[in-house]
Each structure stands twice: as structure tokens, then as C-alpha cells.
Amino acid sequence: xxxxxxxxxxxxxxxxxxxxxxxxxxxxxxxxxxxxxxxxxxxxxxxxxxxxxxxxxxxxxxxxxxxxxxxxxxxxxxxxxxxxxxxxxxxxxxxxxxxxxxxxxxxxxxxxxxxxxxxxxxxxxxxxxxxxxxxxxxxxxxxxxxxxxxxxxxxxxxxxxxxxxxxxxxxxxxxxxxxxxxxxxxxxxxxxxxxxxxxxxxxxxxxxxxxxxxxxxxxxxxxxxxxxxxxxxxxxxxxxxxxxxxxxxxxxxxxxxxxxxxxxxxxxxxxxxxxxxxxxxxxxxxxxxxxxxxxxxxxxxxxxxxxxxxxxxxxxxxxxxxxxxxxxxxxxxxxxxxxxxxxxxxxxxxxxxxxxxxx
Amino acid sequence: xxxxxxxxxxxxxxxxxxxxxxxxxxxxxxxxxxxxxxxxxxxxxxxxxxxxxxxxxx
Numbered sequence: 428x429x430x431x432x433x434x435x436x437x438x439x440x441x442x443x444x445x446x447x448x449x450x451x452x453x454x455x456x457x458x459x460x461x462x463x464x465x466x467x468x469x470x471x472x473x474x475x476x477x478x479x480x481x482x483x484x485x486x487x488x489x490x491x492x493x494x495x496x497x498x499x500x501x502x503x504x505x506x507x508x509x510x511x512x513x514x515x516x517x518x519x520x521x522x523x524x525x526x527x528x529x530x531x532x533x534x535x536x537x538x539x540x541x542x543x544x545x546x547x548x549x550x551x552x553x554x555x556x557x558x559x560x561x562x563x564x565x566x567x568x569x570x571x572x573x574x575x576x577x578x579x580x581x582x583x584x585x586x587x588x589x590x591x592x593x594x595x596x597x598x599x600x601x602x603x604x605x606x607x608x609x610x611x612x613x614x615x616x617x618x619x620x621x622x623x624x625x626x627x628x629x630x631x632x633x634x635x636x637x638x639x640x641x642x643x644x645x646x647x648x649x650x651x652x653x654x655x656x657x658x659x660x661x662x663x664x665x666x667x668x669x670x671x672x673x674x675x676x677x678x679x680x681x682x683x684x685x686x687x688x689x690x691x692x693x694x695x696x697x698x699x700x701x702x703x704x705x706x707x708x709x710x711x712x713x714x715x716x717x718x719x720x721x722x723x724x725x726x727x728x729x730x731x732x733x734x735x736x737x738x739x740x741x742x743x744x745x746x747x748x749x750x751x752x753x754x755x756x757x758x759x760x761x762x763x764x765x766x767x768x769x770x771x772x773x774x775x776x777x778x779x780x781x782x783x784x785x786x
Numbered sequence: 787x788x789x790x791x792x793x794x795x796x797x798x799x800x801x802x803x804x805x806x807x808x809x810x811x812x813x814x815x816x817x818x819x820x821x822x823x824x825x826x827x828x829x830x831x832x833x834x835x836x837x838x839x840x841x842x843x844x
Contacts, residue, residue: 452832455824516843525840538842545843560807596844605840614839631836696843704839715832722835729841 432643433735445779451471452715454722462522467730468518471737478740479504485732485754495562495578497676497750498554500743507548507736514733515536520613521726527613532611541666544590544611548736553646554581554691560653563679564660592641595634628707635704638695650686681746685739692735695728 486501514585516537520527527534558578561569599615616628661676703721705711743750801824827835 451832454828456827458825461825495811503839508804512844521840541842596842600842612839613842614836615844629843631838635838638844678797700837700843706822713832718832721837725837725840731844745802 448523450455450716454715454719457723460726461522463699464726464730465518465522468514468521468733471730471733472511472514472518474515475507475733475740478737479508479511481754482740482743482750484510485750485757489753490755495558495573496555496682498578499551499558500750502585504740505550506544507739508757509540510548510731513540524610525612526610526775527602528611534602534766535597535600538613539554539597542596542638543589546592547585547750548640549689549693550585550589552686556650556653556686557680557686559679562655564656592638599630599634628644628750632704632707635700635707639701639704643697644692647686647690652685654686678747681743682744684742688742689735692738693732695724696732699722699725699728 430570482504483501485498486504489497516529516533519529530536558573561573579699596615598619600613601616602611603614603616604611615631615634617627621630657679661679696741701720702711703718703725706713706721711717829835
């Protein structure tokens with residue numbers, strides 16, 4: 428590493444050159460971030476791997492009792508699982524001072540996988556909201572639309588669209604060696620499409636803003652509209668809810684919580700990213716102080732976004748009694764298969780079935 | 787719970803005294819020396835540390 432990069436000293440924030448359009452900047456990064464961020468990444472990796480794995484296993488095993496929402500939840504868990512699988516790479520990358528030792532191929536693939544699953548995750552949530560909207564607001568007329576075939580088609584469309592939207596990162600993401608710092612970073616390289624120096628700015632800003640619009644804003648608006656109509660319908664028929672409707676309402680609370688948590692986790696990240704993109708276009712401040720602030724906030728906003736991937740299974744497991752029951756049944760049955768006495772096996776099966784019936 | 791009330795008041799009093807002492811000496815309080823734990827990057831151009839080079843997002 429460059430000796431200058433390792434230097435840590437007492438610098439006053441006022442030291443920064445705040446002149447607009449200055450050609451030079453000096454950035455200060457909080458030194459503990461280089462060890463704290465990787466620890467957070469690995470913690471998210473462990474929790475996300477465990478939680479999403481359990482959800483996927485439960486949804487897969489409960490084939491006969493699978494609801495439409497469970498299929499979307501399962502796909503959401505699959506997206507979150509593959510999302511967190513790449514985190515160890517990015518943890519090492521951060522711990523090494525943003526030096527990428529894994530080569531070009533892994534740089535491209537891991538970046539693509541992350542972006543693919545970011546889109547898939549948010550699109551699954553959106554379709555989940557649409558499904559609930561149709562089931563509750565248009566329960567009589569939506570029967571023909573909410574078929575298994577249409578659900579499969581929508582899931583196929585989700586993954587295909589996510590793959591297409593993530594393709595630019597597969598094209599532009601590569602390793603870039605910096606002679607001054609003697610480090611190789613995994614970054615976006617626009618030399619393939621840029622013929623003039625100023626064009627790179629528009630590519631960076633364009634990709635950033637479009638990913639925020641398609642991966643956060645538009646889906647969030649769609650979800651808010653769906654839940655607005657659902658809220659009106661549920662409020663109108665509050666006193667006449669039947670037992671089945673109460674179950675729908677319970678599931679509605681779970682999905683609403685998922686959406687709120689999604690918005691809370693991803694909003695800081697997209698705000699920081701959008702402010703950075705706007706500063707490229709001179710629509711936001713581009714002073715050194717402002718850019719340094721974005722640089723300091725960005726890794727922690729990213730961590731919060733990643734946290735969403737391991738919160739979803741926890742929320743689902745805690746709030747959905749049916750899912751929890753199914754999970755416990757599977758675990759009990761699995762334990763029962765290893766039990767020696769036949770009577771013990773029979774009694775545990777009976778107990779598991781009784782538990783499922785109660786829920 | 788009543789036993790802890792004097793303790794809370796004592797902690798509050800200590801906090802106020804620390805703040806007054808800090809202002810009295812005219813020095814900015816550097817909590818845990820956080821300002822010293824910074825890594826300096828000198829950039830020949832303004833955006834030598836693009837955000838997309840830190841995380842897998844564009």
C-alpha cells in the first residue's frame with residue numbers, strides 16, 4: 428500500500444477544500460471501517476445463509492400446503508440467499524483496503540449476482556403485493572388470474588427481467604489496477620462505450636439513477652398503491668371478517684412488514700447513491716466535503732441494505748404462524764426419523780400433526 | 787426503582803460537569819479519539835474514489 432494511504436492523523440474537517448469544481452480533493456475514511464464493515468458483512472452472511480436456507484427448505488418441503496404467497500416468499504428467500512453468498516468476497520475486498528485479489532471473472536460474476544438478486548428480491552416483493560391486492564380487493568374476479576400457470580409465468584418474468592437489468596454490470600464491471608496505490612479494484616470501466624472524456628459521467632449517473640428507479644422507487648410506489656387499496660378494503664370490511672379473511676389479514680400484516688422493512692433498509696443506500704449520481708450531473712453539491720460525507724456514509728448504508736436479506740426470513744418465521752408450524756413439523760419429523768423406538772416415532776408424528784392442526 | 791433515582795441524578799450531574807469543563811477549557815471534545823482514526827486519500831482528481839469501486843452496485 429501507499430505509505431500515504433496508511434497514514435492516520437488528526438485532521439480537522441475544515442481542512443477540506445470546499446471550492447466548487449476543484450480538480451483535487453483529499454478524502455478521509457474512518458479507519459475502523461476497514462475492519463468493522465467486513466465483520467458486519469460476515470455476520471449478515473451467516474444470518475442470511477441460515478435464515479433463507481430454512482425458508483427455502485420449508486417452502487420446498489411443504490408442497491401440498493403451499494400457498495401462492497409462499498411461492499413468492501420462497502423465491503424472495505432464494506434471491507436473498509444468493510445475494511448474501513457473495514458477501515465473503517466483498518468482506519475480504521474491504522478488509523484488504525479495497526484490493527480485489529479474486530480476478531476479473533469473480534469480479535464480474537459476483538457483481539452480476541448481487542445486482543440480479545437485488546432486482547429479483549424487490550420484484551418478488553412487488554408481485555407479492557400485487558397478489559395480495561388481487562386476492563383481497565378483487566377476490567371474486569381474480570380467481571382466473573391467480574392461477575398456478577400465471578404465477579409461474581410471473582416468476583419467470585421476474586428472473587428474466589432481473590437478468591437483463593443486471594447485464595450492464597456484467598459488461599462494464601472489471602478489475603482496474605492503480606499504479607499509485609498498487610491496488611486492484613473491482614470497478615466499472617466504461618472505456619468500451621466512451622469515446623470522449625465527459626461521457627463517462629453520464630454513464631455513471633445514468634446507471635445509478637436507473638437502478639434506483641427500477642430497483643427501488645417504482646416498485647415501492649407500486650407496493651404503496653397496492654397496500655393503500657388493500658387498507659381501504661380491509662377497513663371497510665373490518666367487522667365482517669370471516670375466519671379465512673382473518674388469516675388473509677394476518678398474512679397481509681406479514682407482507683406489509685416485509686415492505687416497510689425493505690423500504691427502511693434500502694432507502695439510505697439509494698439516497699446516498701442518488702445524491703452521488705446527481706452530483707456528477709451538477710444537480711447536487713459536488714464539493715469535497717459533500718463527496719467525503721457520501722464516501723463515509725456509503726459503506727454503512729450498503730450494510731443496512733444487505734441487512735434486509737437476513738431480516739426477511741426472520742420476519743417471516745416470527746410472524747407467520749403457519750410457516751413456523753410447518754418448519755417445526757419438518758424438524759420434528761426429521762428428528763422422529765432418527766428415533767429408535769417405533770412408538771416414539773409414532774407419538775412424535777402425532778404430536779407434530781396435532782401442532783399443525785392447531786395452527 | 788426509587789433507589790436508582792439518586793444514581794440517575796448523579797450521572798446527569800457528572801455529565802453536565804464534564805460538558806462545562808470541556809467548554810471551560812475551550813477545547814473540542816474528541817470522543818474516543820475518533821478524529822485520529824482516519825485514513826487519508828490524496829486525489830489528483832476529484833472523483834478518484836468512485837462509489838461503484840467499493841460495492842457491487844453501479
